[in-house]
Amino acid sequence: MKIYDMDNKCYVNTKEIKNPKTKIEQLSHVLYCFENDIFDVVYDKSQPALVKYINSLNQDILYQDGMQFLYFTSGTTGLPTGVFKTKENSIKQAEALLKTLGDRKFNRVVTTVPFVHIYGVDIGAVVPKLLDIDIWTKENFLPEELVLEAEKEGTLIVTTPVFIKALNRIKKDVNLSGSYFLTSTAPVPKDDGKKFFELYNTSVSQLFASTETGLMGHKIDDEEILKTYDGVVIDEKYGMLRVSSPFVTQKILNDGVIEEVKPPFQTEDIVEILSESEFKLLGRSSNLAKIAGKRISTQQIEGIIEAMDEVECVLIKIRRDERALKDEILDIYVESKIGLDAKVLRKTLKEHFGAMNIAFKIFNNVKITRSSVGKKIGFKEL
Amino acid sequence: MITTDDLKEKIIAGLGLEDMGIDEIEDDSPLFGEDGLGLDSVDAIELTLIIEKEFGVKIKDMGESENVFSTPKTLVEFINSQLESDK
Numbered sequence: 001m002k003i004y005d006m007d008n009k010c011y012v013n014t015k016e017i018k019n020p021k022t023k024i025e026q027l028s029h030v031l032y033c034f035e036n037d038i039f040d041v042v043y044d045k046s047q048p049a050l051v052k053y054i055n056s057l058n059q060d061i062l063y064q065d066g067m068q069f070l071y072f073t074s075g076t077t078g079l080p081t082g083v084f085k086t087k088e089n090s091i092k093q094a095e096a097l098l099k100t101l102g103d104r105k106f107n108r109v110v111t112t113v114p115f116v117h118i119y120g121v122d123i124g125a126v127v128p129k130l131l132d133i134d135i136w137t138k139e140n141f142l143p144e145e146l147v148l149e150a151e152k153e154g155t156l157i158v159t160t161p162v163f164i165k166a167l168n169r170i171k172k173d174v175n176l177s178g179s180y181f182l183t184s185t186a187p188v189p190k191d192d193g194k195k196f197f198e199l200y201n202t203s204v205s206q207l208f209a210s211t212e213t214g215l216m217g218h219k220i221d222d223e224e225i226l227k228t229y230d231g232v233v234i235d236e237k238y239g240m241l242r243v244s245s246p247f248v249t250q251k252i253l254n255d256g257v258i259e260e261v262k263p264p265f266q267t268e269d270i271v272e273i274l275s276e277s278e279f280k281l282l283g284r285s286s287n288l289a290k291i292a293g294k295r296i297s298t299q300q301i302e303g304i305i306e307a308m309d310e311v312e313c314v315l316i317k318i319r320r321d322e323r324a325l326k327d328e329i330l331d332i333y334v335e336s337k338i339g340l341d342a343k344v345l346r347k348t349l350k351e352h353f354g355a356m357n358i359a360f361k362i363f364n365n366v367k368i369t370r371s372s373v374g375k376k377i378g379f380k381e382l
Numbered sequence: 383m384i385t386t387d388d389l390k391e392k393i394i395a396g397l398g399l400e401d402m403g404i405d406e407i408e409d410d411s412p413l414f415g416e417d418g419l420g421l422d423s424v425d426a427i428e429l430t431l432i433i434e435k436e437f438g439v440k441i442k443d444m445g446e447s448e449n450v451f452s453t454p455k456t457l458v459e460f461i462n463s464q465l466e467s468d469k
Contacts, residue, residue: 144442342401357422
């Protein structure tokens with residue numbers, strides 16, 4: 001297995017890099033850590049608030065025996081949650097994924113995703129490592145470039161629904177049947193999955209996963225029912241999916257405290273269980289948004305806005321627009337003495353989330369209504 | 383020939399930046415990163431699709447086009463040069 005740097009058109013070795021800055025450097029570094037059993041904290045250093053949060057933690061507790069990587073994801077309470085993963089979590093998960101690919105033969109992986117999240121590391125790096133095939137990547141891909149790569153026989157593409165939607169929009173007259181696509185972060189909408197197969201004569205397997213649980217289920221093209229991966233046991237509580245598997249984290253870091261995870265792991269995904277190996281995703285807890293593939297707690301954003309001068313209360317609702325590449329838009333209802341200005345909010349969000357452009361619409365002049373126990377439940381226009 | 387205002391209108395509409403006016407986007411301000419408009423990698427993909435749909439110009443290679451995406455001005459210069467060479 002080798003890493004091919006498509007920007008500089010050269011092969012790159014795995015090596016330990018103190019402060020990896022580019023996608024290639026991050027890939028080289030995480031693979032070196034993985035190969036040599038070196039623990040590392042993997043996170044998106046372009047998010048200032050996350051960097052600040054991690055630096056504020058007692059650094060000694062970040063290093064836990066037997067762990068390979070510590071990832072950070074947005075917790076439902078608004079604070080980032082640290083998720084420890086073992087090497088065994090990743091290897092067993094990769095083996096389960098490969099079983100679902102059947103007898104397809106691949107000679108390389110092309111990945112559009114970064115290596116600062118579990119999806120990039122586990123699927124974009126560990127899977128090709130196990131297959132002993134090269135990883136091709138570059139800093140930024142355009143849809144046209146991805147099509148050119150996918151035209152080459154035996155390519156496994158690790159990407160996101162954004163690219164599936166974008167490829168559907170450029171409608172290239174090419175046959176990609178010699179390649180296969182994997183996506184994660186959210187299921188591809190049914191119509192997009194169907195259109196993709198019709199346009200390109202190849203399939204997209206959509207991985208349903210989270211940082212805490214690892215892979216849970218998958219579906220292909222326009223299927224609606226998710227099938228569990230080997231080793232994944234599912235049930236539900238209050239309509240929300242619970243998962244036990246060899247891929248689930250054993251330890252999380254919550255508000256600076258290490259917590260052991262006792263299976264089954266309770267997710268925030270609202271599901272209908274159809275059989276012991278099949279389920280349907282109905283939705284997600286309303287306080288988690290997925291923006292450009294990143295999970296963000298609406299409570300965290302509400303907290304950021306409520307800390308601004310003159311803002312008294314904020315309620316955020318998530319609106320979906322499946323036609324857009326960024327398909328989740330935040331409707332932000334603001335109770336304040338003066339209206340919240342979009343430019344000011346954009347600047348504030350940038351200070352917290354870095355170069356991530358969050359799609360939102362502000363509704364000023366509202367009064368947020370609360371339940372008898374103080375929970376924000378709605379709004380009234382003033 | 384298109385103007386930077388033509389492009390800004392399409393950016394605002396296509397990327398859902400309804401809260402912004404074209405006069406709030408400087409011709410020379412960066413489109414991406416933490417300064418300027420602050421667009422991200424998903425916006426970059428959307429932007430290439432908008433340019434193809436609205437102006438009929440395909441952007442095929444991010445490496446060659448890196449400087450093209452710097453500012454509204456550089457992007458308009460690129461679009462116009464492509465339109466000119468297609469004549």
